[in-house]
Amino acid sequence: MKSGFAYGADLGWMSQLEARGFKWINEKGRSVSCLEAVKEKGTNSVRFRVFVDPPQKAYVEDSEGMMTMLGYCDAMNVAKAALRAKEAGMRVMLDFHYSDEFADPKKQYIPKKWEKLSHKELCEKVAEHTNKTLKLMKTYGVEPEWVQVGNEINPGMMHPMGDLENHPKELVDYINSGYDAVKEVFPECKVILHLASGQHPKWVMPFLENFFENGGRTDILGFSDYPYWCDLINKEDPEDYIDSSIENWSRCLQMYRDKYHKPVMITEIGGPEYEAEDTRKLIGDTIRMLKNVPDNEGLGIFYWEPEVCSEVLPDSYPLGASKLTKNYTLQLTEALSAYRDC
Secondary structure (H helix, E strand, C coil), rough: CCCCCEEEEEEECCHHHHCCCCEEEEECCCEEHHHHHHHCCCCCCCEEEEECCCCCCCEEECCCCCEEEEEECHHHHHHHHHHHHHCCEEEEEEEEEECCCCCCEEEEEHHHHHHHHHHHHHHHHHHHHHHHHHHHHHCCCCCCCEECCCCCCCCCCCEECECCCCCHHHHHHHHHHHHHHHHHHHCCCCEEEECCCCCCCHHHHHHHHHHHCCCCCEEEEEEECCHHHHHHHHCCHHHHCCCHHHHHHHHHHHHHHHHCCCCCEEECCCHHHHHHCHHHHHHHHHHHHHHHHHHEEEEEEEEEEECCCHHCCCCCCCCCCEEECCCEEEEECCCCHHHCCC
């Protein structure tokens, strides 16, 4: 395994954007691949998400009719994308959502084919899915350096079976099933526990306390960092104020390390595409904070989907780090240049 600080980019939409005809240019206006574009900015690591049985068209529609693009995130397509990243000299992280679509604090949907399984059967399915996907990676010659068992699982995963509030011990069993499956295929791979809003202990500590009290296994604590969303929450609910400052982040990470003795990572970060310089500063400040973690245990940072902009997505997600220069041509903004700064 490689070592050193991870300057990462989550590129889960890359293959689907390419299939739609999108291309990228670099700072000099030269045509490059998506991987080349982020690598030129200083990226050395790439993250890909894995769904269990995603819809073939790679889109989902919510109850209000909003369409969301999923990316080509079935195991086979992720293996092909991960091989491309490896061939580009990049380190690879895999992010298992254990869902057929995006999992996050607001939705942790159990895969449809797993809905009627017992607790024991669900543990077996988690292990089987993880094991099978990683063995596929091995056949492609890809050895991931990190694997996430679950994505932003503050409320649990695979609801209702893995709900933190109602099934706390079962939840830990599912995570441990994934952990053990990773180690079976890639013993040296580091497993990440990924939670949202790490700068807000009120939303993190209930999970961590339950996880470690019930024998949870992980190698790294990973967190999401989105000041943009924190600011929106603060406006809606000022009484539950979230302090997204670097100073508070530093205090929180130190608290988690002191209590649980695990290295830390920012596995997702992002800022508004129209505030590229501010986002560049945010990334730079966060990198410096991580590099100040004692014993070199601030391991890295991953920007979530820098290769896109809101104009190319059906739900107009605003936290990419690119701009549309002309029809079907994207160019990274200055935001990701923070990687070269640091």
